[in-house]
Amino acid sequence: MTYVIIGNGVASIGAIEGIRRHDKEGAIVVIGAEDTAAYGRPLISYLLAGKIGPERLALRGEDYYAKNGVELKLGTTASAIDTAKKTVTTDKGETIKYDRLLIATGGVPFVPPIPGVQGADIYSFTTLAHANTLIELSSKIKRAVVIGGGLIGLKAAESLFDRGVAVTIVELAPRILSGGFDEKAGKLAANRLKNVGIEVNCGVTAKEIQRTKDGRVKGVLLTDGRFLECDVVVVAIGVVPHSAIAKEAGVKVERGIMVDGKLMTSAKDVYAAGDVAQAKDQITGEHRVVPIWPNAYNQGYASGRNMAGAKQPYMGGLPMNSISFYGLPTISVGTVNPPDGDTSFEVHALLDEEKETYRKLVFRDEKLVGYVLVGDIDKGGMYTAFIKFEMPLAGEAKDKLINGGPEVFLWPAELFDETWNPEPAKAAR
Structure with a gap:
């Protein structure tokens, strides 16, 4: 074979x-x-930031x-x-x-048809080669514009900033991290980035990348009319x-x-x-x-x-994101932005802006189907287990999860049966 x-x-x-x-x-x-x-x-963002060497990759x-x-x-x-x-x-x-x-x-990498996007000084950030190119450039440039406020864009921005480059993020959506997180989590992350000196602009994107007569990037014209001077543009909208x-x-x-x-x-x-x-x-x-x-x-x-002939079904994947911004850890798993007006979902959220902590739990059919944690993520693995194994939650068990947090004592008894054995692929997650 x-x-x-x-x-x-x-x-x-x-x-x-x-x-x-x-x-x-x-x-x-x-x-x-x-x-x-x-x-x-x-790990390439840590390499670009100078926090690890290539041997760690x-x-x-x-x-x-x-x-x-x-x-x-x-x-x-x-x-x-x-x-x-x-x-x-x-x-x-x-x-x-x-x-x-x-x-x-x-x-x-997805590169939108922005006028001026083809040519010198435009970069992506998804491979080791991309990271090495930006490492080499970082000592030669002063300003960068990152188009995209998702995970890739934010880590590119953070990494370049740590190399001494002034960075501005532009994101078309009303908030950063719009795909995998919600408004409150996005706001906490944006505030942390702004506090360290990274400029964040939401609800706006690049209308045109303008160039000098010799073809080099001189800046980005935004859809709201502002012009951002820069030496390079990192297009990090997604893949x-x-x-x-x-x-x-x-x-x-x-x-x-x-x-x-x-x-x-x-x-x-x-x-x-x-x-x-x-x-x-x-x-x-x-x-x-x-x-x-x-x-x-x-x-x-x-x-x-x-x-190889096992004939075992794939149980399905979970949307899952975990990232930290200058000491602010975040994690989201499952359905975290249920459709507006869909009463089949039940949401419980707790925000402490002063402590920069946030917890959001999303239930459907008496099961946990999604959560967001910002600041305190220590119990993320436990919440994920409730989703992954589709554990039924009702009455006192559900109340304890909402008010006290996840505990193994809330897991159904069959999970402790000695004959129960999780699939190897699940155990590797």
Whole structure:
């Protein structure tokens, strides 16, 4: 049996470990476009900020691939898939046969059609190469504008600021962190950034990136008429699934590559995982793209074990974000912004602006389906367990969760049964 994995991120690590749990002997070939082994992408902001060195980035030890019998092809791009012949062609002219194929190509930065966005002095921030480029630039520039107030944009802004660059964030939404957090959490994070000296502008975005006669960036004209002088612009609006190779091969693609309950695509023996996959959401049951770290690993693991013949369904992913801004930790999991007017949701929130703490719990059908924590996140793992294992909550148990916080004593008795065993992929989250 030969397993071929296109992509060398955290989803590929999950897939290798899922395969090896069920198949110790099959050949595994990993095709990675970057020239380095799998690394922790969330850590590149710490590298840019100068808080860690490159040796801290690796996801696994130096002997990981050899120990797992993996043939690693770095600096190689998969250029085509032939699902009939079961082959992958690379940019090196090589044709690789597979019995099972995983597409784990991740996402690519979304760059909106802003006038002036094409050309020099425009950067993204999703890869190690991007981080190294910005590290080199940071000593040569004075001012940067970051377009995007989500997780990627805020960490890029913080990291450049820590390198001595004056940074301004512009975000089209009414608040930063609009995707994974709510208004109160976004306000606390924005205040912390402003207090340290990072300018935050919401409800506005770039109308035009203006350039000098020789083509260099001189500043950003905003939709409200203001002009922000800067040396570089970091476009950090988000990522979109890197699904072109699947679409060209005839694999079904909507927002991402569509997968079934075992993470197999519309093509037999071809699977997809990570930021490129449109997979089941545990809470809603809908198929959606959720480009976050824990889901990428879990989908990789689940697809790997099913590629190896386990035939175990993927239980679905959870929207999950955790990030800290200058000592202010935040975490959000599940449904944190229920639709306005939907009375099936029940929300309990507690805000202390002076202490910069916030807790929001969202219930539906007597189960916890989402939460936000800012400031004090110590019990985040416990709240996540209530969501992940869909624990029923009613009456006194629910009241205790709302008023006293999560405790293992509130877990249903069957979770303590000696025959109960969580799936390995869940345990790895």
